[in-house]
Amino acid sequence: MTNSYEEIKDNDVLLVIGSNTTETHPIIGLEMKKAVRRGAKLIVIDPRKIELVKWSHDHLQLKPGTDVALLNCIMNVIIQENLADKAYIDERTQGFPALARSMERYTPEYGEEVTGVSRENIISTARLYARASRAGIYYTMGVTQHTHGTDNVFAIANLALMTGNLGRRSTGVNPLRGQNNVQGCTDMGCVPPFFPGYQSVASPEVKARFERLWRTTLSSSPGLTATEMIDAAAGGNFRALYIKGENPVVSDPDMQHTVRALQSLDFLVVQDIFMTETALMADVVLPAACFAEKEGTFTNSERRVQRVRKAVDPPGEAREDSWIIARLSSSMGYDISYDRIEDVFREAGKAWPALGGMDYHRLEHKGLQWPCPTRDHPGTPYLFKGAFPKRIPAFTPVDYRPSEELPDSEYPMILNTGRELFNYHTGTMTRRNKAVNLVSPGGYVEIHPADAREIDIENGRMVRVSSRRGSIKVQVRISSRPLQGTVFIPFHFIEAAANMLTNTAVDPIAGIPELKVCAVKLESMETTGVLKSRRSHD
Amino acid sequence: MDNNSVVIKVCSGTGSISAGGAEVLHAFRELVLSSDLEASFQDRCRADKVGCRGFCARDVLVDVVIDGEKTTYERVKSDMVPRIFEEHILGGSPVQEWTADELHQSFQDNQKKVVLAHCGEIDPEDLDAYLNVKGYEAARNAFNDMQPVEIIEKIKRSKLRGRGGAGFSTGHKWEFAYKVDEKEKYVVCNGNESDPGAFADRCIMEGDPHAVIEGMMICARAIGAGKGYIYIRDGYSLAVKRLRLALKQCHERGFLGKNIFESGQDLDIRLYPAPGAFICGEATALVQSIEGKRAMPTPRLTRTSENGIRGKPTVINNAETLANVPKILRNGASWFAGLGTDTSGGTKVFSLTGKVKSNGLVEVPMGATLRDVVYKVGGGIDQDRAFKGIQLGGPTGGCVPESCLDSRVDYESLAVAGTIMGSGGMVVLDETNCIVDTAKFFLDITQAESCGKCTPCRIGMRRMYEILERITSGNGRDGDVELLEDLGSHIRTTSLCGFGMTAPNPVLSTVRFFRDEYNIHIRDRKCPALVCKSLLTFSCIEETCTGCGMCKRVCPADAIRGTRKKPHFIDQELCVKCGSCFDSCKFGAILKE
């Protein structure tokens, strides 16, 4: 997030795109509700009528995957109606004329046709957002998990920039992070092209600096992304994987493809706290400590680095991940020993100046938001105050491209996947909770009443949902939440795994798979499922 | 009044209708219109329905006014109509045996009718009838010729005070609302009137609905309100019907709606049927209810008149207060102030019920004594039993003894006597009423009607009720009276809203004035008024019993034994003390003690 949680309540307009905030980020959802109570206008852009819609001023229920078209149309209106922030554009950005030209064909009429959102709503949203004095944009995987996910993000950035909604309090472009330490994991360099702190492995100076820091020689060849590694493994060109605390069998697109890939490896190490579906395929399984059993830090969505503390001992011989990695490293002949875990954090601070001013003592109470380069720096509640770093402020025109796999006569519906409130990710933690299991016992497919009539299926029945990659049996939940023609399946449930169906097509830049859109068909099945859920969602 | 006319006024209040008023009116109208009569007579004779004149026990009441001379008939049934018509209206000689008696005369003559002046005189469903008595002139005047400040000044000078509860100065209340700089303001007529034993507002709304609306209009003009609500108890179906009709008539004539009286001000008044909760008489609870919520009072950070419905300034006056307003504007502030005492102007309507000879709605000047009301208007105690006390102000009011009979009815004097004006309920108790039982009766209502929000009222009232219950069932303990006093004053001091602050009054006032009666219940396990069942014994007086067996037949517990024509006997173990035997015995052979 460019901005902080506590700024949300002071937004006067909130644009929430592709984020089921109240279920996936409940506490941020509370801040949004607070803003609405204080009189802010909330616009929800989502193919589903999610709970947040109840709080919204307007809901733009777009067809899945048409985000760029919608955002461009909104920008077109802003440009046409002279609502762009000229002073801001002149002073702080470049490339606006090219952007403006590229927007010409995105008329509201075009938008209505492509996205299904009425032109009136497009125009009113454009006016509302552009005229706001403190407008914030919030998004999550609904924006990024597309083959054009990067384009979506560029479009959002363009929109914020042309209206001057970046670099001030209660504005900004705010991706909400899905997992507790996604932010930190990326910050720490667990992405192929970057060393810690987004420093390119391809840059000779950077590489030299890290070689000095780590007293070793490093590779400059660009690494593979997770999807690329899986693809390479499936192709037989990849030999070994060391997976720590992830469960790609359930979380990655096209489960059969993932399983085949893992089976093709010569060697698979899985380090986890449970015997996950992925661990079942491992050659070596290493028992790790969980969050409550170790010291360290997490970095949340607002870039706040916070202390994690040990409360209990790990069970049996389970060990902290850091301990395991360090031991393994020495077994490989490379020493990465340290006295205390804080030493690791300090080293990260040396590697990346944005953390340089932090230490555990300073994080003691409420943590600090990076960048925090010096010992007396108070942290940074919002980014880009006053000026941008060199490469950011250019507008990047993007064009609408349809999703990779669109519905056709054989697979006529669009499948959307995601999380629900009670379960979490691949369910390894939440599904071991008795209470959670009672309220959210298993998978389901959310289907619009009109579609349910079409295939003649009743609430609670079992259906077979199939895509070109596989099929699952899953219980029907008839609901007015999904857009007609689309269905939604949460991905937490292995026995009705949404990712049996999803597509492995990826965004060409970010390598993110298109988990939000693929084509499926639904067939009614004879067996009657008992409606297991106690909840009547909507 | 037309000198050459015959007007038959048939009372058409709730009481009258239940006694057959509609049929009586119909019978008169049939006769007036009957073809046998000369057209010239028909032209000058008419039968009107008029509002309640307060003496419902004698309904149906009919006034026959011939050339300005009025004769009142009481307990008229439709089959009596032909004779009255024949002998009196056509023949000129009243049917003496059916005319109202002296009690009725003194009931009416000892009142001072201001707010009830139209009740019993004009047809409440006829806007023209109201206009004929200068209706809406005051409102027109207020909108066309008076500044809000002038109106407020006038109301202040009239010493009009809220008739519903604590008696806050109406003019000042309006002024608070007037002074808040807000576009949206509200005027509310509080017609919730859920005090058992009070029906003044019902009669006013039923009998003179336009006066209430006119009062609201004047208030709206004074404070700048564009919207009004008449919050009326849903059970008052006749009042609802008549107010709805009156509002419709006003809208049709342009008295309500856009730009009324060309003043530029809009006013819309909506009827809001109250859903039935005692607490809604409390201002903040009423506001919650109008906003569509549970009527739980809210702490008053500021006054309702400044911060009421949806946070906007809101004047809430009860129906009686509002009905006074047009009269003040018409007749002047000093006239109104002159009717009452130094601190309270005008009159007050009481619902006089209980053990008086004449039950009904009575209006007396502020400052009249309770004795006047009970003995002059009410005709004294029924069956000439001994007076015991008066419960004033409904279940949250207090009970005063004989020593207070010379207290004057105004807010201050009643407060000194330990009670409140409230909504004007006045229940007269005689020696056959048990004071503890009466207090328990009121607390049974109030403990159940507590909204449940604040601790003292929610739990405290229940505990008080339970203490009374044990006293009346013979399980009273030493110290219970003191405990009641302590808890009662605690609830009065610490409750959140006006309801809780007054709800212990029936107990506190009776403990103050009738402490002995409590003590007899506790110490001697006796109820002197022979009311508290558990403290009674019923026995058969052998000498008097004829053995008729009536008591045996009515006894629900089979507690009475005996053979025919022989004295019967009551098994005390089985007796449930229902009193059926006592009530049924024609020979006075059952002893209750």
Added chain:
Amino acid sequence: MGSSKVTLNIDGKEVIAEKNSTILDAARKLEITIPSLCHNPDLVPFGGCRLCLVEVAGTSRPVASCAALVQEGMRVKSSTNYLERLRRTNVELLLSDHPNDCMLCERAGNCKLQELAYYYGIRENRFEGIRREYPEQDNNPFIRREMEKCIMCGQCVRICDEIQGVGAIDFAYKGLWTKVSPPFEKDLDCEFCGQCVAVCPTGALTGRMWASKGRQKFREVETVCPYCGCGCNITLAVKKNEIARVYSKKDTVNQGMLCVKGRFAYDFVHSQDRLTRPLIRINPAKDLYLHQENPYADSSSSAGFKPDPAQFREASWEEALDYTALRLKEIKDRHGPDVIGGLASARCTNEDNYLFQKFMRMAVGTNNVDHCARY
């Protein structure tokens, strides 16, 4: 506009307070303790418990300080014999309708009503009478509701409405029988965020999973929620080597608010399914059975999620790590480092992840390191 501050005097001490603040706010500034059961600074003033009564010079009756605004020059007494008597009576009244369940009550030792009973030394109660008795019928799996312990402070109703925006419960009925209830007295069916549990001053609302896990003498460990990216601050209440309950304190990034997972879904830590020893595969066939029914539905049997002895054998750390290092080195030596990859975890700490990528880049010698930021 005049000044937005006013000066008032409480118990002889001057205090400057915001114009729109309450006497209670001002008293708390002076660290004067005024008892209250229904006050919550995040919520609209309620004025229900009537314990925070104070005397204000010039007013005839005590006022509830939580719902009375400060005024310039106001003189307030927070405690007098009279006030204490009033407060004591209200506590007595509350206790007269409260079960004597402190022996077994989850909140004993951390209950505001118990504390007040203790403070006022109420052993004998002058009041007795009917008590509300409600059979415990709510079968929701998270929140235990013992409504006869409810003192009607309304904080649960208000936080559910004013903060969470759900309105799963409301007041129902009236008089002594007023009750906080889900619609039609059904079982609670909501988001189970437990905000209501967190504000309940008595044992009326507790976490079901807290039962018999200890009531006091917890070791409190401040840490961060392991679920979504909000990064809420949580406090683990630890007894011996077990997390007994989870809560969040006011002064945190999440202002004390949590969701159902953060507050209630922590028992995975102590799950019987946890991996406790390193495992080495003995069966070369790597089959994965898909389509299995929910393996966790019945948490008492976790068969299939214990390592299958036909597939794996337990090993010591030394053996497991040496074996892993050996295999990785073998592959690296034969095929080069770029056929080896590492997937880090967005669930692990910064330190873990820093070391992980360092290990991959340095020890393995490849930039093939990624994690699921993308999904």
Added chain:
Amino acid sequence: MDHVLDKVIENYHENEGNALTLLQDLEENFGYVPQESVYELSDRLNIPPSRFFGIATFFSQLHLKPRGKNIITVCRGTPCHVKGSEKILSRMRMELDIPPEEETSEDRMFTVEEVNCVGACGMAPVVVINQQVQGEVNIKKMIKQVNELRAEE
């Protein structure tokens, strides 16, 4: 029911959006507040059902159970109490076989309820039968009327 709910909702929007008047409308249309209708309205208007339940249990005018075809309201006001309304009440309940703790007979022919005061105290004891106020009633009169109502069936 759908048709009624549509009308009720229309009324609601005209009525400044007020949850209480919604329930009053339901009561008027159905004679009570049916649970399904509450959930339906809650869904359509985004008002939590708990709110409706809270209101419905607060106000005596609203009922959560179906009521009898004939409604007999016994006034329990002070004057009526003094004049024996309690006896009338218990006798009517007995006469009409109304189970304890209930207000309505099992055949849903009769509902017997109390009201704090009808405001017709001059005619105590007062009973309202199907909205007709009747003064100075006694048990004999009441039983006669009930029999007449029964006979009408």
